[in-house]
Every structure is written in C-alpha cells, then in structure tokens.
Amino acid sequence: MKKLLLILIIFVLVASLPLFGIDRYYMRFFTYLFMWIALAGCWNISSGYTGYIDFGPVVYFGIGSYSTAILMTLLKIPFFISIFAGGIIALIISTFIGLPTLKLKGAYFAIATFAFAESMKQIILCFDRTFHVKFFMGSYGITLPICNNYNLFYYLMLLIAGIIVVITFFIEKTRFGLALKAINESEEASQMIGINTTLIKLSAYMISAFFISVVGGIYAYWVTYITPDDVFNVHKTVQMVIMSLIGGMGTLIGPILGATFLSSISEYLGAEFVENYLIIVGIIVVLVILIEPSGLYGLKKWKKYLKQTK
Amino acid sequence: MKIFIQTLINGILIGGVYAAYSAGFSLIFGVMDVINLAHGELLMLGAFTAYWLFKISHIDPYLSIPIAGVLLFLLGYFIQRFLINRVIEKPAIMSYILTFGLHLIIANTAVKLWTHDFRSITTSYSGANFSILGITIPVTRFTTFILAFIIVGFLFYLLEKTDLGRAIRATAQNKKVAQLLGVDVKKIYALTFAIGAAITGIAGASISPFVILFPEMGLSYTIIAFCVVVLGGMGYIPGALIGGIILGVIQALTVTYINAGISVAITFILLFIMLIFKPTGITGKGNV
Numbered sequence: 001m002k003k004l005l006l007i008l009i010i011f012v013l014v015a016s017l018p019l020f021g022i023d024r025y026y027m028r029f030f031t032y033l034f035m036w037i038a039l040a041g042c043w044n045i046s047s048g049y050t051g052y053i054d055f056g057p058v059v060y061f062g063i064g065s066y067s068t069a070i071l072m073t074l075l076k077i078p079f080f081i082s083i084f085a086g087g088i089i090a091l092i093i094s095t096f097i098g099l100p101t102l103k104l105k106g107a108y109f110a111i112a113t114f115a116f117a118e119s120m121k122q123i124i125l126c127f128d129r130t131f132h133v134k135f136f137m138g139s140y141g142i143t144l145p146i147c148n149n150y151n152l153f154y155y156l157m158l159l160i161a162g163i164i165v166v167i168t169f170f171i172e173k174t175r176f177g178l179a180l181k182a183i184n185e186s187e188e189a190s191q192m193i194g195i196n197t198t199l200i201k202l203s204a205y206m207i208s209a210f211f212i213s214v215v216g217g218i219y220a221y222w223v224t225y226i227t228p229d230d231v232f233n234v235h236k237t238v239q240m241v242i243m244s245l246i247g248g249m250g251t252l253i254g255p256i257l258g259a260t261f262l263s264s265i266s267e268y269l270g271a272e273f274v275e276n277y278l279i280i281v282g283i284i285v286v287l288v289i290l291i292e293p294s295g296l297y298g299l300k301k302w303k304k305y306l307k308q309t310k
Numbered sequence: 311m312k313i314f315i316q317t318l319i320n321g322i323l324i325g326g327v328y329a330a331y332s333a334g335f336s337l338i339f340g341v342m343d344v345i346n347l348a349h350g351e352l353l354m355l356g357a358f359t360a361y362w363l364f365k366i367s368h369i370d371p372y373l374s375i376p377i378a379g380v381l382l383f384l385l386g387y388f389i390q391r392f393l394i395n396r397v398i399e400k401p402a403i404m405s406y407i408l409t410f411g412l413h414l415i416i417a418n419t420a421v422k423l424w425t426h427d428f429r430s431i432t433t434s435y436s437g438a439n440f441s442i443l444g445i446t447i448p449v450t451r452f453t454t455f456i457l458a459f460i461i462v463g464f465l466f467y468l469l470e471k472t473d474l475g476r477a478i479r480a481t482a483q484n485k486k487v488a489q490l491l492g493v494d495v496k497k498i499y500a501l502t503f504a505i506g507a508a509i510t511g512i513a514g515a516s517i518s519p520f521v522i523l524f525p526e527m528g529l530s531y532t533i534i535a536f537c538v539v540v541l542g543g544m545g546y547i548p549g550a551l552i553g554g555i556i557l558g559v560i561q562a563l564t565v566t567y568i569n570a571g572i573s574v575a576i577t578f579i580l581l582f583i584m585l586i587f588k589p590t591g592i593t594g595k596g597n598v
Binding site: 053104106107108110111112114116118119122123125126129130138234238241242245275276278279281282283284285286289290293 | 339343345393396397400401402403404406407408410411412413414415417418419421422529533536537540544568569571572574575578579581582585586589
C-alpha cells in the first residue's frame with residue numbers, strides 16, 4: 001500500500017504542474033512521457049508478465065486512432081465517446097486475434113502479432129484504392145478537428161497512465177497476476193494446477209489492447225493528423241518493448257522508469273541527430289541484455305548486493 | 311496469356327532472390343532458435359561491400375561475392391561468439407532484443423558513415439535481358455536465382471555430408487547430448503551464425519547490381535525473410551526455396567492483376583494465416 005500512496009503523491013504533484021503554468025515545451029514533453037508510460041505499461045501487462053512477446057501492439061494504437069478519427073470526422077460523434085468506442089472496437093478485434101495467436105509459442109507468437117499489425121497497416125493503406133471508396137483515405141491520412149486545449153491532452157494521458165499503473169499494481173497483488181507470472185514460469189504446470197491459461201492470457205491481452213487503443217484515440221485528436229505510416233509504425237512497438245525491457249519487464253516500476261529514461265534521452269539526443277539517438281538506444285539495449293536483463297529496476301538488487309558485501 | 315507467363319517467371323525469379331537471402335535466416339533459427347532481427351543488416355553490409363569495391367576499385371560486384379562472404383563470416387562469428395552466445399541459455403526474447411539492438415547499431419552507424427543516400431551499381435550488364443520464346447529474363451536476377459540454388463545446395467551438402475554438418479545437426483537436435491559426445495556447442499553456434507551471415511553477405515553482394523542500396527534497407531529484407539521462412543517451414547533449409555518462390559509468384563500475380571499495395575497486404579495476411587493454421591510451413595517440415 002505504501003507504493004500506491006507514493007504513486008498517488010507523485011500523481012497529484014504532476015497533475016498540479018499545469019496550474020503553475022509550465023512552458024508549452026514541457027507540457028508537450030510530459031504529455032508524450034505519459035503516453036509512453038501508458039503504452040509501455042500496457043505492453044508490460046500483456047507481455048512483460050507472461051513472457052508472450054507481443055511484437056504488434058501498435059496495431060491497437062492504430063485501430064484506436066483510426067476509429068476515433070473516422071467516428072469524429074465522418075459521423076461527427078463527440079471525442080470522448082469516440083475514444084471509448086475505439087477501445088471497444090480494439091477489445092472485439094483483440095478477442096478474435098488473441099484466441100488463435102495466443103496458442104502459438106515463443107517466436108511464432110511474436111511473428112504472428114507482427115504480421116497482424118503490418119497487415120492492418122497495409123489494408124488501411126490500400127483499402128480505398130482497391131474498393132474505390134473514401135473511408136480510410138489511404139496514405140493521405142485523416143485530418144481531425146483542431147483542439148487547442150493542451151491541458152486536456154496532458155490530463156487525459158496522465159489519467160490513462162495512472163489507470164495503467166493502478167491496474168498493474170492490482171495485478172501484482174491478485175491471483176490474476178500470480179497466474180500471469182505462473183504462465184511465464186511454466187505454462188504446462190499452470191494448466192495442471194487448474195489455471196485456465198487461455199482465459200488469463202487473453203484477458204491480459206484484451207486489457208492491454210483496450211487501453212492502447214484509447215491512447216491511440218487521444219493521440220489522434222492531439223496531433224490532429226494521422227497516417228497509417230505514423231500510427232501503425234513498427235517503431236512504436238519497438239519503443240514499448242524496449243522501454244519495458246530497459247526499465248524491467250514484469251514489474252510495476254519498470255515501464256515507468258524505462259519510458260522516462262528513453263523519452264528523456266530521446267528528447268535530449270534525438271533533437272539533433274536521430275541516428276545518434278538510435279545508435280545509443282541500440283548500445284543500451286545490448287548492454288542491458290548482456291549485463292542486467294532485469295533492467296534498471298534490477299539495479300536495486302545490485303545495491304542490496306553491494307551493501308551485503310561491504 | 312503471355313502477360314500471365316511473364317508475371318509467373320518474374321515471380322519465380324524474385325522468389326529465387328528471396329530464397330538466396332532467407333536461407334541464412336532459416337539456418338540460424340533452425341540450429342539456435344535465434345530470430346536474427348539484424349539479418350537484413352548482414353545483407354546490407356554484403357551489398358555495401360560490393361558497392362564500395364565497385365566504386366573505389368572498380369571490382370565487378372560478382373567478383374566481390376567471395377570478399378563479402380569472408381567479411382560477413384568473420385562478423386557473424388564475432389557476433390555469435392561474443393554477444394549472442396552469452397544469452398543463448400536465457401529465454402528466447404533476450405536473443406530477439408539483442409539482435410534488434412544490433413540492428414539499430416549497425417543500420418544507424420551505416421547511416422552516419424554513408425548518409426541516407428540511395429545508391430546503385432551500374433555495370434555494363436545491369437539492364438541486360440535475354441528472351442526465350444518471347445519471355446524476357448533479366449540477366450542479374452537470373453544469376454541470383456541460380457545462386458539461390460547453389461546456396462541451398464551448399465547448405466544441404468554441408469549439413470548432410472560433412473562432419474561439421476553432423477555436429478551442427480546434433481547440436482540443433484539435442485544440445486546436451488551433443489555436448490556429452492564432445493561437440494563444442496558454443497563453437498558450433500559461432501560457426502553456424504558465421505555461415506548464415508556469410509551466405510547472407512553473398513546474397514547481398516549478388517543482389518547489389520539490381521536493387522537500390524541504402525543503409526536502412528535491412529529491415530524490409532528481414533521482414534521478407536520472415537515470410538519466406540515461415541511459408542517454407544522455419545529451420546528447414548530447402549523450405550527457403552519453396553517459400554521464396556511461392557511468395558514471389560503470389561506477389562507478382564497480385565501486382566499485375568490487382569495493385570501493388572494489396573500485394574504487400576496479402577504477404578502479411580498470408581504470413582498470419584500460415585502461422586495460425588500451419589506453423590510448420592507448406593512443407594510441414596518446420597520446427598515448432
């Protein structure tokens with residue numbers, strides 16, 4: 001409970017930042033940061049605990065963005081209902097996709113999710129041209145109504161990030177979380193002691209899909225212009241995976257640490273030469289894997305170890 | 311009808327090209343269960359070796375094939391020996407992320423060294439064709455197509471007929487038993503990765519006369535290698551030829567008769583459906 005209280009205090013502090021009138025640049029940076037904390041957190045829920053490595057979570061980001069964009073522009077549905085509807089659409093799609101793919105093991109699951117994400121992107125890219133309609137707008141993308149209320153996006157992203165952290169907190173405390181971890185340890189043994197592994201894996205996958213889609217919807221309205229190459233970009237998937245990994249997979253704090261760390265160095269280095277940033281990310285990833293696979297969070301163990309040896 | 315046959319031939323030739331650079335991916339997965347996400351970068355390095363040798367020393371790209379092979383063999387050996395071998399006992403995700411880190415490092419270092427520019431090698435035979443019964447066949451693609459058969463044949467011979475091949479197969483089947491029987495597993499892994507990297511580098515040099523070269527070309531080739539290897543059966547080397555040709559033909563037919571966008575979509579849908587319903591590939595010989 002102490003952890004939750006600490007998180008709550010940080011949450012309130014961060015939430016009051018705009019009241020003091022921070023710079024627009026920092027507003028934007030923090031909004032991005034919350035978005036990545038939420039996304040990395042979602043990936044962590046579905047893959048970090050179970051060890052089922054999802055290489056296509058960006059598909060739900062894209063589905064959320066496109067649902068929101070199409071609902072808002074074609075059907076003139078209000079923003080909040082649209083993002084929620086986007087979440088529901090992702091929930092339905094994730095059920096049909098999750099059921100067959102979650103039966104696959106290891107590399108095959110990773111490739112299947114990746115293939116699904118890329119097929120959705122390509123379908124949206126070529127749908128209009130193939131069927132001669134104007135619906136997804138292909139590579140032209142969709143322009144949404146402009147909303148200048150940056151506080152709204154700041155608080156929405158913060159709220160979703162907060163919800164994800166709380167869900168992860170409860171996952172850590174409940175039988176559901178134990179079941180997820182058990183699947184990672186040994187799926188067969190978990191089945192043997194009566195865990196419905198399919199249901200557990202699918203639930204985690206669906207929770208993650210729902211929130212990623214909602215974040216995608218908020219993102220679409222925030223940036224006001226979306227294209228398949230942006231919202232279905234494989235680099236978003238990669239960011240989610242690397243953030244969780246650098247921070248510590250299957251932990252509460254891991255994705256938060258990883259997202260903060262990577263977003264900060266991306267802001268610092270990426271502004272000048274994106275190659276430098278990517279080379280450094282590559283080196284960090286290789287070092288994390290070789291030296292401390294449990295991520296930044298794992299460094300805590302090192303401290304303990306150092307204390308003991310003194 | 312002529313268009314249909316021409317499309318079919320184009321597809322088969324592209325399929326051969328696919329097979330040439332996917333065989334190494336399949337070998338590495340089959341023996342070590344490592345999905346090498348830096349596979350496309352090995353290909354890129356092979357292609358750039360040919361490019362620079364052509365640009366600086368005017369060496370014909372086909373003559374630089376052995377040089378690319380040797381360089382990539384050394385790089386591959388190094389990568390496996392000093393990096394991947396350290397995580398090979400850990401959960402498989404570690405090796406994917408590690409190779410992804412290598413992808414980022416290699417591709418972006420190449421961008422820093424060689425910029426984002428698109429390059430190409432123009433030789434006297436670059437645009438050359440020959441025709442049989444009215445069907446046009448580009449010389450360079452045909453050469454790579456033949457090379458694909460040589461590569462697959464060579465791997466097949468190596469694995470089936472040589473002592474090294476027996477050691478590799480033993481390691482792939484049961485690491486512990488192989489170790490007990492005196493096989494130096496880590497060394498076999500390093501050699502396997504080196505051979506996989508070498509044939510990928512060779513494929514890279516051989517496609518360099520007819521593709522556009524740029525430092526970030528790798529990832530899209532890695533993705534095609536995925537599709538090819540899953541279609542043919544992961545880890546089953548001759549599957550690369552079958553998967554490559556099937557994918558090439560399907561793509562060529564959809565490009566000609568529907569549109570180019572849908573051809574990429576169909577590639578991925580096919581990959582997805584294949585994994586769900588028949589993860590062992592069309593040949594049924596892939597390891598799951």
